[in-house]
Amino acid sequence: MGGGIAGAGAALALHRAGLDVAVFEAHPDSAEDAGAFLTLASNGMRALAGMDASAAVGALGFALTSMRVLDDTGAELAHTPLGGPEFAYRCLRRGDLNRALQGEAARRGIPIRHGARLEGIEEGPRGVTAHFTDGTTATGDLLVGADGLNSTVRRLISPGVPPRYAGQRVFYGYAREVAVSAPPGTVTMVRGSAAAFGYALSPEGEAYWFARVAGPALDAADLAGGTPAGRRASLLPLLSKDATPAAEVVAATGDDLLVTNATEIPTATPWRSGRGLLVGDAAHAASPATGQGASMALEDAVVLAKSLRDAPDTATALDLYEALRRPRVEHNITVSGALSRGTRTPSGPGPRGAAGAPSPEDVLARQLRWDTDLLRPEA
Ligand SMILES: Cc1cc2nc3c(=O)[nH]c(=O)nc-3n(C[C@H](O)[C@H](O)[C@H](O)COP(=O)(O)OP(=O)(O)OC[C@H]3O[C@@H](n4cnc5c(N)ncnc54)[C@H](O)[C@@H]3O)c2cc1C
Structure with a gap:
């Protein structure tokens, strides 16, 4: 079933x-x-x-072949290979x-x-x-x-x-026209001051991204009735205080922006x-x-x-x-x-x-x- x-x-x-x-x-x-x-x-x-x-x-x-981790200043904390050749x-x-x-x-x-x-x-x-x-x-x-x-x-x-709600709202989206860079095949994880953020660039240059934000669960009306513009507006203030690519990626996102409650x-x-x-x-x-x-x-x-x-x-x-x-x-x-x-x-x-x-x-x-x-x- x-x-x-x-x-x-x-x-x-x-x-x-x-x-x-x-x-x-x-x-x-x-x-x-x-x-x-x-x-x-x-x-x-x-x-x-x-x-x-x-x-x-x-x-x-x-394919994703490596993961790098940035802190809220944009400094690289780690860059490690992902998976094996097989x-x-x-x-x-x-x-x-x-x-x-x-x-x-x-x-x-x-x-x-x-x-x-x-x-x-x-x-x-x-x-x-x-x-x-x-x-x-x-x-x-x-x-x-x-x-x-x-x-x-x-x-x-x-x-x-x-x-059961697991304590975070999860946003995810796609940004086509975005000026951020990343090594090919790399997922970048950002330990932001107010949100965990991650993005990877497709070979066509489209950013696939997510953001995880702590707080109370969104109710059914928020989940069903929210607009991409409203979601962007709620997320950007949490990202823009950090010196990382996160805010730029979200700002460049159009209607391809969804939100869900992390649930287990x-x-x-x-x-x-x-x-x-x-x-x-x-x-x-x-x-x-x-x-x-x-x-x-x-x-x-x-x-x-x-x-x-x-x-x-x-x-x-x-x-x-x-x-x-x-x-x-x-x-x-x-x-x-x-x-x-x-x-x-x-x-x-x-x-x-x-x-x-x-x-x-x-x-x-x-x-x-x-x-x-x-x-x-x-x-
Ligand atoms: C924001 C987000 C990000 C995620 N990121 C990742 C990730 O990076 N990596 C990862 O591995 N996973 C990720 N996941 C999880 C992943 O998408 C799911 O764990 C995975 O799809 C589980 O598949 P499933 O088939 O069990 O459930 P689903 O994909 O939900 O499929 C269930 C199917 O059952 C059907 N169905 C429902 N009710 C009935 C019914 N009564 N009768 C008949 N059919 C029914 C539905 O229509 C659906 O097709 C993420 C999930 C979310 C929400």
């Missing part, structure tokens, strides 16, 4: 594992959320390779990624039904039936809830677990009930500070498909999936939430194994490689 990054990605990976899969997407076409952009980190690019979809995505957006980071529009994944699914013959909005789930002895708002239904062995932050499947599986799903939210399972943002949306939402959704897809492929039955597969995924995605929720709230960040990339055990990065790389068996991690 849901044809976003998690849903379309899961369909590709499950199909690759030989399962009979169909996608049901509420939106009438694949272009939802075309305005925002995101970064696929090396782990997300590796997951795409696991589902054999690198070629479908590799030509979108542009899986470079990629900056791309969310809508383009969605369209490419759905297009690849269609190319492989996976049915995608647009305009199918799930409203109810019914469990029977031989399957689970999805009920859609147009009165139609669909029945299968497993229902994968990939319906995003405000998931209907989560409301049915885990009633009473609403998404509380850790320990149940993901499973009977034949239903949550993946992606529906299960573990994190504030955008670590920039890992899409990459984690793609990791979910590969690990779910391999779990169902490698385990002897569905119950064992879903136990395996949750055991592998929960510590990693919940660590991301915690770290990203701490960054957004400005509180202390837990150290380390995730739960560590015993001395001499493979690094968490090596363990993840093995999990995402299609030819390794999840039940025989050392084979």
